[in-house]
Amino acid sequence: MSGQNEHAHHIVGPMVYVAILFALLAGTAATVWASFIDLGPWNPVIALAIATTKASLVVLFFMGVKYSTKLTKLTVFAGIFTFLVLISMTLADYISRAWGSW
Amino acid sequence: MPDSHAIAHNGEETADNAYSADIAHGEHPAYLRHHFNSTEQQADTTNFAMWLFLLTEVMFFGGLFTAYLIYRNWYYPAFVAGSHQLNVIWGTTNTLVLILSSFTMAMGVWCAETRRRRGLVLCLSLTFLLGLAFLGIKTIEYGEKIEKHHVPGFHYSLQSFDDPASDPEIYKEYHDKALMPDMARHTELYFSLYFAMTGMHALHMIIGIAILAFMIVRARAGAYTSGHVTFVENFGLYWHFVDIVWIYLFALLYLISRH
Numbered sequence: 001m002s003g004q005n006e007h008a009h010h011i012v013g014p015m016v017y018v019a020i021l022f023a024l025l026a027g028t029a030a031t032v033w034a035s036f037i038d039l040g041p042w043n044p045v046i047a048l049a050i051a052t053t054k055a056s057l058v059v060l061f062f063m064g065v066k067y068s069t070k071l072t073k074l075t076v077f078a079g080i081f082t083f084l085v086l087i088s089m090t091l092a093d094y095i096s097r098a099w100g101s102w
Numbered sequence: 103m104p105d106s107h108a109i110a111h112n113g114e115e116t117a118d119n120a121y122s123a124d125i126a127h128g129e130h131p132a133y134l135r136h137h138f139n140s141t142e143q144q145a146d147t148t149n150f151a152m153w154l155f156l157l158t159e160v161m162f163f164g165g166l167f168t169a170y171l172i173y174r175n176w177y178y179p180a181f182v183a184g185s186h187q188l189n190v191i192w193g194t195t196n197t198l199v200l201i202l203s204s205f206t207m208a209m210g211v212w213c214a215e216t217r218r219r220r221g222l223v224l225c226l227s228l229t230f231l232l233g234l235a236f237l238g239i240k241t242i243e244y245g246e247k248i249e250k251h252h253v254p255g256f257h258y259s260l261q262s263f264d265d266p267a268s269d270p271e272i273y274k275e276y277h278d279k280a281l282m283p284d285m286a287r288h289t290e291l292y293f294s295l296y297f298a299m300t301g302m303h304a305l306h307m308i309i310g311i312a313i314l315a316f317m318i319v320r321a322r323a324g325a326y327t328s329g330h331v332t333f334v335e336n337f338g339l340y341w342h343f344v345d346i347v348w349i350y351l352f353a354l355l356y357l358i359s360r361h
Contacts, residue, residue: 011215012208021205028197032190035357043359051353055346062208062342069146072153079157083164090168094175 010067177288184292193356203232
C-alpha cells in the first residue's frame with residue numbers, strides 16, 4: 001500500500017475475526033442449550049439477549065462499525081432506533097386497545 | 103477539481119482544462135470519481151450509502167418481526183406447537199453454516215484490503231459454498247413441511263395439532279397436548295410467518311450468492327486487490343446483515359419453547 005491508494009480506515013486483523021467467530025459459535029451453543037431449560041417467561045428474554053449480543057458482535061467487528069466514522073455509527077444507531085420505534089409504538093397500540101378489560 | 107472547471111470556463115480555456123485534468127489523473131488512482139476529493143471521502147460516502155440501504159432492509163424485516171411479535175403474543179400455544187415442527191438440528195446446523203460464512207466473508211474483506219488475490223478468491227468461494235449449503239438445508243426443511251402439508255393454503259393440514267400422537271416423531275420428544283380447534287387453526291399463521299420470513303431471508307441469500315459468483319470471477323481476474331476494495335466491503339456488509347437476520351429468525355422461530 002502506498003500513498004494515495006491507502007485507505008484511511010482501520011483494517012481489522014484475522015485474529016479479531018477468529019475470536020469473534022468463536023464467540024458467535026459459543027453464543028449459538030448457549031442459546032440452543034438455554035432453550036431446552038424451562039425458565040418460564042425468561043426463555044424468550046434470554047434467547048433475544050443472546051441473539052442481540054451475537055448481532056452486536058457481528059455489527060461491531062465483522063461489519064467494522066467499531067472502527068468506522070461517526071457518521072456510520074450514527075446511521076447504524078438511527079436504524080436500530082427507528083426499528084425500536086416501530087416495535088414499541090405498535091405494541092403500545094395493541095396493549096392499550098383493551099385497556100381495563102384485563 | 104477539473105470537472106467544475108469544465109463547467110465554469112468557456113471554450114478558450116479547453117486546452118488549459120485538458121492539461122489540468124491530465125495532472126489530476128496523474129495524481130489520483132483511476133477508481134477515484136471526480137466528484138470526490140479523496141479516496142477516503144469516496145470510501146466513506148459509499149459506506150454511508152450502503153448503511154442507508156441496510157436501514158431500509160432493517161425496516162423491511164422489522165415489519166415482519168413486528169407482525170411475528172404480535173401474533174406470537176395472541177396465539178402463543180399455536181406458535182409453540184408450530185415451532186416444535188421445526189428441526190432444531192437443521193436450524194442449529196444452518197446457524198453454524200451462516201456464522202462460518204460470515205467469518206469467511208470477513209476474511210475475504212481482509213484479503214482484499216491486504217491485496218491477497220488468491221486468499222480473496224478462496225474466501226469468496228468458501229462463502230459461496232457455505233451459502234449454497236445453507237440453501238440446501240433450507241430445501242430439506244421446506245420439503246418436510248410440504249410432505250406434512252404444513253405449507254399454508256388449501257392443502258394445509260391440522261392433523262399434527264388436533265391429534266399430536268398421529269405425528270409420532272414430534273410427539274415422542276415434546277408430548278404436546280391437542281390444541282383447541284380455534285387455536286390449532288392459528289398454527290397456519292405461524293407457518294405463514296415462518297415461510298414469509300425464512301423465504302425473504304432465503305431470497306436475500308440467493309441474491310447474495312449470485313453476487314458472490316460475479317465477485318469470484320472478477321477477483322480471479324485481479325479485481326478488488328489493487329486498492330479499490332469498496333465493492334467487497336459493501337457486499338460484506340450485506341452478507342453480515344443477512345447473517346444477523348438469521349440469528350434472530352433462529353432464536354424466534356426455532357427456539358420458542360423446547361423444554
